[in-house]
Amino acid sequence: MTSNPARQLAAEGVSLWLDGVSHRQVSSGVLDRLIREVGVTGATFSFGGLTDAVSGGRGAAYRDRLADLAAFGAGPEEAARALVADDLRAVCDALNPVWRTGRGTEGLVCAAVGQTLDPAAAVAEARWLHWIVDRPNLLVQFPADPVGLAALRRCLAEGIGAGAGPVFTDRQYREVLAAWFDGLEAALAAGRPLHGLSSAVRVPVGVVDAEVLAALPAGTRPDGVAQAVCRQAGIAVARLAFTVHEQVFDDPRWPRLARAGAVPPRLALALDGASVPASSGGLVAAGTVHVLTEDGLGRLAETALLMEGDTLSGRHLSARDDLDRIEDLGVRWPELAQNLEAEAPRRQYREWRSLVAAVGRALAGPEGG
Numbered sequence: 001m002t003s004n005p006a007r008q009l010a011a012e013g014v015s016l017w018l019d020g021v022s023h024r025q026v027s028s029g030v031l032d033r034l035i036r037e038v039g040v041t042g043a044t045f046s047f048g049g050l051t052d053a054v055s056g057g058r059g060a061a062y063r064d065r066l067a068d069l070a071a072f073g074a075g076p077e078e079a080a081r082a083l084v085a086d087d088l089r090a091v092c093d094a095l096n097p098v099w100r101t102g103r104g105t106e107g108l109v110c111a112a113v114g115q116t117l118d119p120a121a122a123v124a125e126a127r128w129l130h131w132i133v134d135r136p137n138l139l140v141q142f143p144a145d146p147v148g149l150a151a152l153r154r155c156l157a158e159g160i161g162a163g164a165g166p167v168f169t170d171r172q173y174r175e176v177l178a179a180w181f182d183g184l185e186a187a188l189a190a191g192r193p194l195h196g197l198s199s200a201v202r203v204p205v206g207v208v209d210a211e212v213l214a215a216l217p218a219g220t221r222p223d224g225v226a227q228a229v230c231r232q233a234g235i236a237v238a239r240l241a242f243t244v245h246e247q248v249f250d251d252p253r254w255p256r257l258a259r260a261g262a263v264p265p266r267l268a269l270a271l272d273g274a275s276v277p278a279s280s281g282g283l284v285a286a287g288t289v290h291v292l293t294e295d296g297l298g299r300l301a302e303t304a305l306l307m308e309g310d311t312l313s314g315r316h317l318s319a320r321d322d323l324d325r326i327e328d329l330g331v332r333w334p335e336l337a338q339n340l341e342a343e344a345p346r347r348q349y350r351e352w353r354s355l356v357a358a359v360g361r362a363l364a365g366p367e368g369g
Contacts, residue, residue: 005280005300006038012309013286015106017042019270019293022049023061026090030294038297041098041106042289043091044141044202044268047114047351050083055358066362076360080352083359084111085132092135099137104196104263105287110139110163113151114352116345122151130160139163139198143345144172149179156183156199159192163265165202166344168337170240170316176201177248180265184257195261202291203241205234205283206272211340217330229325233333235282236319238269242285242312272296285312 006016018025018034021043025031034040054062062083069079092099092109099107111129115121126140140155142148144164155162162183164176180199188194212233216226245267248254254262269283270291280290280300292300323333 005303006297009280009284009290010039012284013288014284015041015266015289016297017044017108017110017268017289017291018297019044019272019291020046020049021091021109022053023087023090024053025294026087026094027061031091031094034294034297035095035098038301040297041095041102042108042110042266043095044110044270044291045084045088045091046112047084047348047355050087051351051355051358054083054355054362062362066359070363074363076356076363079363080356080359081128081132084355085129088129088133088138089135092133092137095137096135104198105266107137108139108161108198108200108266109135109137110141110200110202110268112141112348112351114349114355116143116349116352117147119147119150119154122147123154126151126155126160126162127158130155136161136196137198139200141165141200141202143348144176144201145341145345147345149175152176153179153183153186156180156197157186157190157192159187159197161196161198163198163200163202163268165200165268166204166207166270166340167201167241168204168208168237168340170244172341173201173203173241173244177244177265181251181253181257184262185253188257188260193261194257197261198263199265200268200289201241201245201265202268202270203238204270205238206270207340208234208237211336212326212331212333215331215336226329229322229329230331232322233326236322238283239312239315239319242267242288243316246313281308282311284308285310288312 016039018040021031065083069082088109088111095107095109113122113125115125122142129140139161141163142151144167148164152162152164167173167176184194187197209231212230248264266289268289268291272293326333
């Protein structure tokens with residue numbers, strides 16, 4: 001077996017997606033290189049990277065577009081949406097060759113929506129992105145809360161590729177799958193084709209590790225043992241999610257949907273920080289995705305992975321034991337997970353508003369005319 005970690009993972013059926021893809025990575029050829037040399041087969045897009053680019057030294061890349069938008073009289077929200085759509089279109093085009101051969105499961109570009117507090121607004125934004133970007137490999141992503149899941153059902157029913165996340169518990173994953181099944185059945189009943197109607201569910205492995213470490217009680221010294229226990233939290237959450245993920249194929253509704261061309265949602269395990277590359281070997285199963293930043297992909301390439309085959313299937317009991325060990329350290333995981341679930345939609349909305357504010361400042365300044 002090759003010692004190249006990316007190829008090792010690919011040989012086990014694990015895909016690599018670029019997390020937080022940016023205009024710079026497209027225009028500089030970085031994304032093309034990652035696709036060609038590393039085997040990246042998908043990407044995620046968030047508002048934070050675009051906000052930093054508009055606000056910081058890389059704002060020059062948007063100068064002409066901002067000047068045109070200012071001359072046109074566009075307001076901050078309209079201009080922000082235009083920039084998002086332009087960047088998404090470019091990323092989708094870069095991954096289109098992968099999409100054409102990926103049977104609806106590869107070449108995807110997952111884009112967060114900003115309207116996370118109202119289901120009608122969330123669906124309206126998804127419809128607009130679907131129409132204005134006009135690329136089949138675009139996938140809108142909603143938070144995995146009641147508002148987001150209502151929007152997920154509606155979008156899938158209308159034939160718009162959509163996913164959900166972040167997901168912190170197996171219970172939350174079951175709710176996502178229930179909404180996914182409802183949406184696909186509604187699409188089928190309406191006569192819409194299911195082939196190419198993609199979905200993905202994001203599990204933030206790295207975020208879970210960091211939040212658990214931060215939640216250690218005051219005065220607790222995070223020695224090596226405690227840190228090792230806390231850094232099993234993300235893997236444990238991913239393994240419990242994978243157990244639910246596999247139940248798609250046992251659901252009595254699945255055979256009819258599969259015959260109509262449906263494909264299962266991708267389980268996208270987001271790794272960052274200390275979880276890269278330490279967690280990669282413990283999160284292996286065919287059909288899953290590892291989502292890493294450009295830096296994380298670089299660190300993965302420099303690491304020798306100990307591959308043990310499938311390390312996700314059949315691990316739910318040990319995963320629950322790992323979460324119990326975290327409780328023994330004083331971290332109340334159920335309460336922490338509930339707080340993280342509640343905060344996710346608000347954080348996503350704040351990121352959108354931060355982008356709008358940054359674009360507003362640029363429009364009012366010399367770069368915006």
